Amino acid sequence: MANSAYYGGRTAGKVNSVHHAIVIIGFDALKEIILTTSLFHTFKDSKEIKSLRPLWQHSIECGLAAKRLAWVFRYEAMDEAYLAGLIHDIGRLVIQQYFPERFAALKRQTKGAGEEIGLEREFLGMTHAEIGARMAAQWNFPETLIEAIAHHHDGGWQLNPQLGRILFYADQFVLGMFDFQKMLDLFRQDGMNYPMNWKDEELKKAQDMLQEEISKASSMLDSSQAPNN
Numbered sequence: 255m256a257n258s259a260y261y262g263g264r265t266a267g268k269v270n271s272v273h274h275a276i277v278i279i280g281f282d283a284l285k286e287i288i289l290t291t292s293l294f295h296t297f298k299d300s301k302e303i304k305s306l307r308p309l310w311q312h313s314i315e316c317g318l319a320a321k322r323l324a325w326v327f328r329y330e331a332m333d334e335a336y337l338a339g340l341i342h343d344i345g346r347l348v349i350q351q352y353f354p355e356r357f358a359a360l361k362r363q364t365k366g367a368g369e370e371i372g373l374e375r376e377f378l379g380m381t382h383a384e385i386g387a388r389m390a391a392q393w394n395f396p397e398t399l400i401e402a403i404a405h406h407h408d409g410g411w412q413l414n415p416q417l418g419r420i421l422f423y424a425d426q427f428v429l430g431m432f433d434f435q436k437m438l439d440l441f442r443q444d445g446m447n448y449p450m451n452w453k454d455e456e457l458k459k460a461q462d463m464l465q466e467e468i469s470k471a472s473s474m475l476d477s478s479q480a481p482n483n
């Protein structure tokens with residue numbers, strides 16, 4: 255991966271030891287890559303691997319956005335925010351992989367984003383948010399993360415509203431429901447604010463960093479899938 259295009263091709267073919275790779279990649283990015291890659295490996299036998307790409311891409315985008323929002327709002331556990339974004343729609347993946355017929359029927363009937371949850375309940379008796387939360391519980395993830403996933407479409411979290419909100423808005427932001435400024439306003443209405451001393455310049459920098467992170471999702475996806483190719 256340190257040799258891949260994700261790192262701009264600067265190091266292509268030059269990194270030949272684990273030690274050097276860690277220096278290039280850095281520990282934080284390494285943690286993200288390990289998390290992302292191990293999640294791909296969990297589903298590596300899926301026959302649907304190609305058609306799952308948009309979902310993976312959305313998940314990584316959401317993880318990267320959640321991590322950057324955690325930084326903006328001084329939420330300390332940035333890793334947890336990334337993980338929440340990465341796995342929040344894992345229930346969708348389960349539906350697509352294990353109930354392909356019902357998934358196809360669901361897709362045919364869903365006209366707007368708001369309808370999806372109701373139809374899932376009708377077709378499967380559970381929503382993808384509830385399935386994802388059950389999986390996170392099975393994997394022994396912390397309660398706060400399980401709750402954030404369970405309520406990523408209804409905002410009904412209580413244990414850790416900060417994490418819940420970061421995931422909720424990161425998801426909607428990467429889906430293009432609103433722009434950066436509107437997102438800041440929504441956070442403010444909910445009682446969360448960026449640092450007081452930030453001026454327009456700092457805000458612009460934060461916005462650029464957020465966009466830059468999100469734009470990396472596709473190459474991160476390619477790098478993380480590399481071992482399967």
Ligand SMILES: [Fe+2]
Pocket residue numbers: 342343382383406407
């Ligand atoms: Fe979702």
Ligand SMILES: [Fe+2]
Pocket residue numbers: 312316342343425
């Ligand atoms: Fe989502």
